[in-house]
Amino acid sequence: MKIETQPREDHQVQVIAEFEPETMQDYKRRAAKKIAKNTKIPGFRPGKAPFDVVKRYFGEEAIEKEAIELLIDDVYPNVLKEANITPSGPGSLEDILSTEPPKFSFIVPLQPEVILPDYHTIRKEYKPEKVTKKEVDQAIENLRMSYATAEPVDRPVQEGDLVYLKLKGRLVKPDEGEDPDFIHESPLQVIAGKSANEEEEWPFEGFSKEVIGLSANEEKTIVYTYPKKSPLESLRGKKAEFTFSIQNVKAMKLPELDEEFLQSLGDFESAEKLRETVQESLEAQRANEYDQKYFNELIDAIVDQSTTRYPPNVLADEVEHILEHLKEDLAQQKMDLETYLKARNLEKDVFIENEVKPAAIKRLKRSLVMDELARAENIQISREELQNAVAQTIAQMSNEIDLSAVKTNLARKNFTTAVTYETAGRLLNQHIKDRLKAIATGEFQAEKEQETSGSTEEVEAAAPKTRKASAKSKKAAAETKEEPHPKPEKKSKKTGSETTEV
Missing domain, CATH: 3.10.50.40 (Chitinase A; domain 3)
Structure with a gap:
């Protein structure tokens, strides 16, 4: 087998594979046997008709077509292995260059590639606004207003x-x-x-x-x-x-903040306890909103400075993923995609090209960059952490929906698997965000410097003390010392002036 590869601009590769001439003859006989087995030929049992009889009944072209399909099914994995290609999806047969000898041209989509910028130099202040007394007062007032x-x-x-x-x-x-x-x-x-x-x-x-x-x-x-x-x-x-x-x-x-009203809200012991709960809720909401904005801006900055390459099939999958989510959302509103597009006076192709595809590109780039960040930072989730998070998620879901409907063992297994995947993705994203925050605020660099400093001190403390050399030994060393090779020029690293503000 001879292999030639030619990279393409769309992050796919053309693979030309050529086989020995006798290969085609062997697969033609296998093809004829398969045809004979699946069809009735007078005078012969299924699969027992000779090659020449099958050829006379169905023609050379039909046998050759079946032979090519069998050959490709058998050799394609070996072609990828020989070409050292790990595809991101199914390849396609571009052309049959010849049949004697068999020579095929395949188009194979490559795995996406990401080149990250020097994101460790990015700096972004993390400073969420505090919840004010006035905001707490207004929230309590709104609460009373809802019962007015x-x-x-x-x-x-x-x-x-x-x-x-x-x-x-x-x-x-x-x-x-x-x-x-x-x-x-x-x-x-x-x-x-x-x-x-x-x-x-x-x-x-x-x-x-x-x-x-x-x-x-x-x-x-x-x-x-x-x-x-x-x-x-x-x-x-x-x-x-x-x-x-x-x-x-x-x-x-408006109702007074008396014992009766406080108990109707959730059995609060006092107005002060209600105030504490409202403040905690506002602070959690403020933190979530700030974090979302902070990390969106931070990750967008890294994505903008990254180089991402992916084949068309990966983008097509993301487009389909967005469309499926849209259909699910519309179904909850008793509407289908066709009605939605009609209401907006849009053609489906135009909608996909102008709205869905740009959103898919943005999501895909962000997803690829996040995956590469996890790999670059060696971020992992421990088994114990995942198990605890899954158990907590299922317990929370059991309070919100009736899980008794998940009756069969298979259904329970599928449900648990889905929750595990979702939880793992959420935990991984949170770990990435925590690491990016530590990097952007300078905390990660400070921790590394502290660890390095601590390691140096330990080495110095463990090193044996040496005696001072005598004057005689110093003189002898000076007389026998050779001229050293010139040292390579070191480039100083700037930590402050080279950081990128986001």
């Missing part, structure tokens, strides 16, 4: 009131062909002067304050210009006129 009762009042609106109104909105200077009326007398209810998220307040930030001081049946018109960075993209930089009328006003009666 509303009572009609006959007075002007005060801060904290529940206000029902009707709202109209129109653009002062609409674009050509644009409908100026973008809100057609729509009912709306607001808590006067308060919003859970002012930046997302509808129809604009601070609107709930505009109702304060008005009474039922009163009307008000205001003009507002949307900022250029408004979350409402279609209204950025545009001036709009809003007219609203108050329908009715209700005062919100």
Whole structure:
């Protein structure tokens, strides 16, 4: 067997394999025997018809086609082994260059490759904001508000009131062909002067304050210009006129933080205990949000500086993975992909090319870089850590869903295997993030320097003390000493000036 390889730009390799001439004759006879076994030939038992009879019945071309399939099935693994190729997926037969002797051209997808940057020089401060007393107060206020009762009042609106109104909105200077009326007398209810998220307040930030001081049946018109960075993209930089009328006003009666209310929330011993729990919850939420943003920026910086190469089949798998997830999400909303694309007025091919494929490329690069980081940093998960995490995950799931449906041994095994894989991936990602954080904040370098310093001290302490050489021995050494070879020039390493800030 002769092997030739030719790398391609798409991270695949062309492999040309040539075999001895007699190989084809041998496989033609095997092919004829297979054909004879699977078909009925008058006068012969299955598989017993001679080669010439099979050839006369089915023709040379049919036998040759079957022979090529048998040959490729048998020799392809040896071709890869001979060419020293570990593929990332099934290869394809590109061309049959000749049959006498057999000579085939294969296209084989290679394993993805990643070249990481010097990420140990990346520095990024880790400094999440602390939860303030005001934020805790607001969270408790929101909690009380969710249990509040509303009572009609006959007075002007005060801060904290529940206000029902009707709202109209129109653009002062609409674009050509644009409908100026973008809100057609729509009912709306607001808590006067308060919003859970002012930046997302509808129809604009601070609107709930505009109702304060008005009474039922009163009307008000205001003009507002949307900022250029408004979350409402279609209204950025545009001036709009809003007219609203108050329908009715209700005062919100909030429950007191008494024993009855505290027990209804979860049997809290005191208002202070509730406050501690709320603060811990806010701190955990703040930490999770900060960590997600921190690591996304950090990993994106490493991905941007990395070189990744992968064949088309790997990207195609990632595209399919995203589509499957989208279909699952849509199914939960009682919708299929076809309906979703129709609602967005999109063709499937355009949707995949413009939206799914870019997302798949980003996910694939990040996944490959994360895998390479784990390998480069020798990050591993101990058996004990994985077992404990899996047990904890299953225990948590048993509180949320009914696991009694997993009845058969096979179903339980498949369920446990799926949980184990998911948990292992999550633990590995967390270990990678912890290591990257230690590197980016300088902690990892400091630990290494400390370990090196400690090792040096141990060596020095263990080294035997030497006696001072006598003057006579020094003189003798000086007389016999040869001129040393010039030492190689050492390049100093800069630790501060060469770091990369993210």
